[in-house]
Amino acid sequence: MAEETIPLKVARYRPEHASMPYFDEYRVPYREDMVVLDALNHIKDEIDGSLAYRWSCRMGVCGSCGMMVNGKPRLTCSTFLREFYPKRVVVGPLRHFPVVRDLVVDMTDFMVKLKEVKPWIIRKEERPVQEGEYLQTTEEVDAYKQFSMCINCMLCYAACPVYGLEPSFIGPAAIALAQRYNKDNRDQGAEERLEICSEHDGIWQCTFVGECTKACPKGVDPAGAIQQYKLVGAMAWFKSWLLPWGER
Numbered sequence: 001m002a003e004e005t006i007p008l009k010v011a012r013y014r015p016e017h018a019s020m021p022y023f024d025e026y027r028v029p030y031r032e033d034m035v036v037l038d039a040l041n042h043i044k045d046e047i048d049g050s051l052a053y054r055w056s057c058r059m060g061v062c063g064s065c066g067m068m069v070n071g072k073p074r075l076t077c078s079t080f081l082r083e084f085y086p087k088r089v090v091v092g093p094l095r096h097f098p099v100v101r102d103l104v105v106d107m108t109d110f111m112v113k114l115k116e117v118k119p120w121i122i123r124k125e126e127r128p129v130q131e132g133e134y135l136q137t138t139e140e141v142d143a144y145k146q147f148s149m150c151i152n153c154m155l156c157y158a159a160c161p162v163y164g165l166e167p168s169f170i171g172p173a174a175i176a177l178a179q180r181y182n183k184d185n186r187d188q189g190a191e192e193r194l195e196i197c198s199e200h201d202g203i204w205q206c207t208f209v210g211e212c213t214k215a216c217p218k219g220v221d222p223a224g225a226i227q228q229y230k231l232v233g234a235m236a237w238f239k240s241w242l243l244p245w246g247e248r
């Protein structure tokens with residue numbers, strides 16, 4: 001019996017060869033248990049070793065294999081070819097990011113934004129070490145756990161039309177990450193983060209399209225995080241207006 005195959009159309013960008021991106025077409029062996037990343041690995045190993053893309057864990061954990069698959073931001077290690085077979089699969093670099101080469105995008109903007117929200121526990125005063133760790137109950141962990149599941153895959157940025165139009169927008173994952181620490185009862189940095197996230201490029205830019213949450217492969221719900229944050233921001237503004245001398 002003839003081997004089953006599936007066609008792939010893959011975006012290429014090799015600035016030393018061509019100033020504009022273009023597509024290459026390949027046909028790879030098809031098995032029901034193959035994911036898009038397997039197909040790219042087949043191309044790289046057997047057909048065209050020059051193809052560049054990122055991946056590492058192959059199990060939806062490292063966040064490095066995000067690409068556009070048939071127009072949608074997906075983790076290629078968790079997207080099965082059977083979803084598309086026998087039709088063609090079109091693979092491109094993550095939308096809204098500058099392309100370095102083929103399917104590899106420049107992550108600098110995303111990394112800068114993550115750092116801007118101070119994603120670490122801020123304490124005004126540390127407790128002496130001899131008093132022991134900061135223990136938490138299950139309920140206290142549950143308050144932020146959902147937001148701590150982010151794997152920094154950037155799919156939510158590729159899905160976000162606001163980030164596409166206004167790249168200065170701090171964006172879904174960074175705001176969800178800020179909430180991860182705001183909701184941690186060991187943290188005392190919520191006010192500092194609110195100042196950053198309430199700036200012009202912060203939470204108020206979001207028009208609640210909700211595409212970020214639909215694209216997220218880890219159930220983080222960045223759109224929900226932004227709406228919660230807007231409520232906190234509105235309350236803080238209202239208090240500052242009622243109590244202009246800082247009696248909060």
Ligand code: SF4
Pocket residue numbers: 149150151152153154155156157172173176212215216217218219220221222
């Ligand atoms: S919030 Fe979800 S989609 Fe966005 S970077 Fe984190 S895991 Fe990826």
Ligand code: FES
Pocket residue numbers: 055056057058059060061062063064065066075076077078
């Ligand atoms: S290779 Fe790690 S998430 Fe896909």
